[in-house]
Amino acid sequence: MSVRPTVGVDVGGTFAKLGLVDVRGRVLRSTRIPTEPRRGPADFARRVQARVRGWDFDTIGLGLAGGVDAAAGALLFAPNLPGWAGFSFKRAFRGRVVVENDANAAVWGAYAAALKRRPRTVVGVTLGTGVGGGLIVDGRLHRGRDGTAGEIGHQVVEPGGAPCHCGKRGCLEAYAGSYGLARLARRLMRRPPSPLTPEALAAAAVAGDPGAGRVWREAGERLGAGLAHLVLALNPDAVLILGGVARAGRLILDPVRRAWRAQPFQVPFARLALHAPAEREWGLVGAALLAREARKH
């Protein structure tokens, strides 16, 4: 097995972050390029290769929003990257690439670098604009048949509840994603902050605004309820909370823990660890580390 660094790329809708990552998940150098989705995947692949020319690396991991066909090194579907599905990154990078779902990559990055792969089974959730996730089962990333496993933000925690971007109502994302938080704030706060960001909502709650406190309690309770379903199903060793919204810390984690303590069947919750590691470029780190994993096989 090579101990040379690998490159991780976290491909967002606007920018792609590139990093050279060592075997322990440390970022040795990093840069970014505009994604420019409309210029297409072949153009994007060329620009990534041009940017990392001269870096000493073994292989590249790409984290992309969508379902992935890991064997083919392609996206099966990509709602935010029209026209990118089906393109063979494997061919474009001459086999030196591994394609991963971006939420899976972020969860793997934090699992490997922050938790040192110690827990066997982990439910990971990413709290950003949307709510995504990833599952580690018995020390391995679980991708599922179509590479879509870990889609935990669209479980319905309140039938007929808040409208979700997916078209359903009452999804976890509609409460715990940043647009769900903003919606709660408009309903529960007398004077919602402007701009209505998770950071501003956290600051307002810390400053004692009772409406802001209620926003975080409701979001945290919904998140706790949704995660409880996965804890009952998977009986994991740990739950891992990532993403910008997780920076609210205890504001969101305390109600999660309260929701878990209220569960009548306590066995799978009793020894469950809850981790919210400090924000880092987990998507980039995870894409790089998963590329390393794939080279081992």
Place this chain on the structure above:
Amino acid sequence: MSVRPTVGVDVGGTFAKLGLVDVRGRVLRSTRIPTEPRRGPADFARRVQARVRGWDFDTIGLGLAGGVDAAAGALLFAPNLPGWAGFSFKRAFRGRVVVENDANAAVWGAYAAALKRRPRTVVGVTLGTGVGGGLIVDGRLHRGRDGTAGEIGHQVVEPGGAPCHCGKRGCLEAYAGSYGLARLARRLMRRPPSPLTPEALAAAAVAGDPGAGRVWREAGERLGAGLAHLVLALNPDAVLILGGVARAGRLILDPVRRAWRAQPFQVPFARLALHAPAEREWGLVGAALLAREARKH
């Protein structure tokens, strides 16, 4: 690896079913003994051993309601078998035993014998008085940290909804378990059948009773919604529905499929198989086959 048969024991609250099971999951002979939980686990182990004396078998698999410590061959907790937790079946059977959760055993039995282990990842649900389940991930039974994985009947599909035996409200079990069905029937049928069994409710629906039809539609929709959460999380190849309530066939399976078709994100549902194999002693078969698995390692 031995190809001798193994013994499977499905330990219910009243009776324990014992069977001699071959490598393909066929039951070569079977019998049953009263469980008599109050006589304790040592007495039970002696009676099982006495009953299988003379059978030509390699090892015994016990399927028990509760959390299991597979390595210690003991129950971690057993709400329906007071005093049985902590008892070492491994010692009592001189190492020739494997202890499994009963719902996990049933799901494994149907997975191995009916699905021939073809799908890689399977969500299994057991619809009886209660609603339980088991998860197969990448061809292996996923037990989780405390052996409680697969507890899918207590996800809340309707906050504040129907009372559940667990103490919560709105659990999937409170709609799709047999007592949940009975409750729906008392609410939706003018003249509920007596006794109020799933069989009688299925007969009434087939005979054209509109209330009975609504009972199955509501139960099936709730089941479909709960299973959808697991399909989104795990992106499995198949869903496996077992247990007495599943004998209602299309009455419950059609609304499940309808609920899935209504999901906006269709990718994990598009190629998903839904299996409801004919009722057999899956618990006994699975306990025997898992005992065989364990001997391989």
